[in-house]
Amino acid sequence: MNKKIGFIGCGNMAQAIIGGIVNSKIVSNKDIIASNPTNSKLEVVKEKYSILTTNSNVDVAKFSDVIFLSVKPNKYKCVIDEIKDFVNEDDIIVTIAAGIDINFIQNSFGKDLKVVRTMPNTPSLVGEGMSAISFNDLLLNHEKEYILRLFESFGKAEVIDESLMDVIPSISGSSPAYVYLMIEALADGGVLRGIPRDKAYKLAAQAVLGAAKMVIQTNEHPGSLKDKVCSPGGTTIEAIYELERNGFRSSIISAMEACTKKAISMSKNK
Numbered sequence: 001m002n003k004k005i006g007f008i009g010c011g012n013m014a015q016a017i018i019g020g021i022v023n024s025k026i027v028s029n030k031d032i033i034a035s036n037p038t039n040s041k042l043e044v045v046k047e048k049y050s051i052l053t054t055n056s057n058v059d060v061a062k063f064s065d066v067i068f069l070s071v072k073p074n075k076y077k078c079v080i081d082e083i084k085d086f087v088n089e090d091d092i093i094v095t096i097a098a099g100i101d102i103n104f105i106q107n108s109f110g111k112d113l114k115v116v117r118t119m120p121n122t123p124s125l126v127g128e129g130m131s132a133i134s135f136n137d138l139l140l141n142h143e144k145e146y147i148l149r150l151f152e153s154f155g156k157a158e159v160i161d162e163s164l165m166d167v168i169p170s171i172s173g174s175s176p177a178y179v180y181l182m183i184e185a186l187a188d189g190g191v192l193r194g195i196p197r198d199k200a201y202k203l204a205a206q207a208v209l210g211a212a213k214m215v216i217q218t219n220e221h222p223g224s225l226k227d228k229v230c231s232p233g234g235t236t237i238e239a240i241y242e243l244e245r246n247g248f249r250s251s252i253i254s255a256m257e258a259c260t261k262k263a264i265s266m267s268k269n270k
């Protein structure tokens, strides 16, 4: 059966997933609907992807078999109150929010529902997303497989124990932002030495893409790949020494800890 997919909230993350799903053609655009209170974002997805749009969250709930709750965490309660009478036990609820657990979703709906907790990321838009997924017990095997196929249509997906979900923003949900910061810094460093800005972004971004592909495709330890770039007495080891002196790795791990602590505090203060 062709399932109908709905998005409640059509912001940055919903648009990335919609773009990824439409580009992969796994679901027909006529079977996708999105709601948003303001029209400008709906006009963007209508224009780009020819999906259905509405200002009514209830219309999305009535139309869809799989409902993505793609609003900010603090909007979950009111959105669920609005739609709960229009969601039935065969529907699948997908949460993408940091710090929202499956228990909270079930309690807010006040009934047993099939709930999938996920943490995607914005590279889903270009088919290179990374999503972590946890299912509750009510999903049947074929429904779990369907959800996995859906997420794999716009990148990679890993099933993960729900107890680890608050850590996922730090490693793959939020981390594209750290990488953009690094690409900006690499480009600025190039511009400082006279490289034209447009070329600097291309050089920096392609180096990051290539390095990530090397880790994934060669399966070699990142430390060993790093060693192969460091010619003895060469340029790279000078840069690595400077990065280590400035706490590059511990700065990233500290940033991740801050991210995880925030996700945990969000789950306590919903």
Ligand SMILES: NC(=O)C1=CN([C@@H]2O[C@H](COP(=O)(O)OP(=O)(O)OC[C@H]3O[C@@H](n4cnc5c(N)ncnc54)[C@H](OP(=O)(O)O)[C@@H]3O)[C@@H](O)[C@H]2O)C=CC1
Binding pocket: 008, 009, 010, 011, 012, 013, 014, 035, 036, 037, 038, 041, 057, 070, 071, 072, 073, 075, 079, 096, 097, 098, 119, 120, 121, 122, 173, 174
């Ligand atoms: N951005 C990211 O990289 C990632 C985000 N997430 C999760 O995705 C969720 C959305 O984040 P993000 O896309 O960044 O945020 P955005 O602010 O870009 O999107 C949220 C959207 O929800 C809309 N909205 C607000 N209130 C309602 C309502 N009552 N009914 C329907 N829609 C409403 C907003 O409309 P408007 O502003 O137009 O009024 C906005 O378009 C969050 O829970 C976040 O944790 C998860 C992984 C990665």
Ligand SMILES: O=C(O)[C@@H]1CCC=N1
Binding pocket: 098, 169, 173, 174
């Ligand atoms: O910043 C946030 O809260 C969301 C969750 C992961 C990425 N963006």
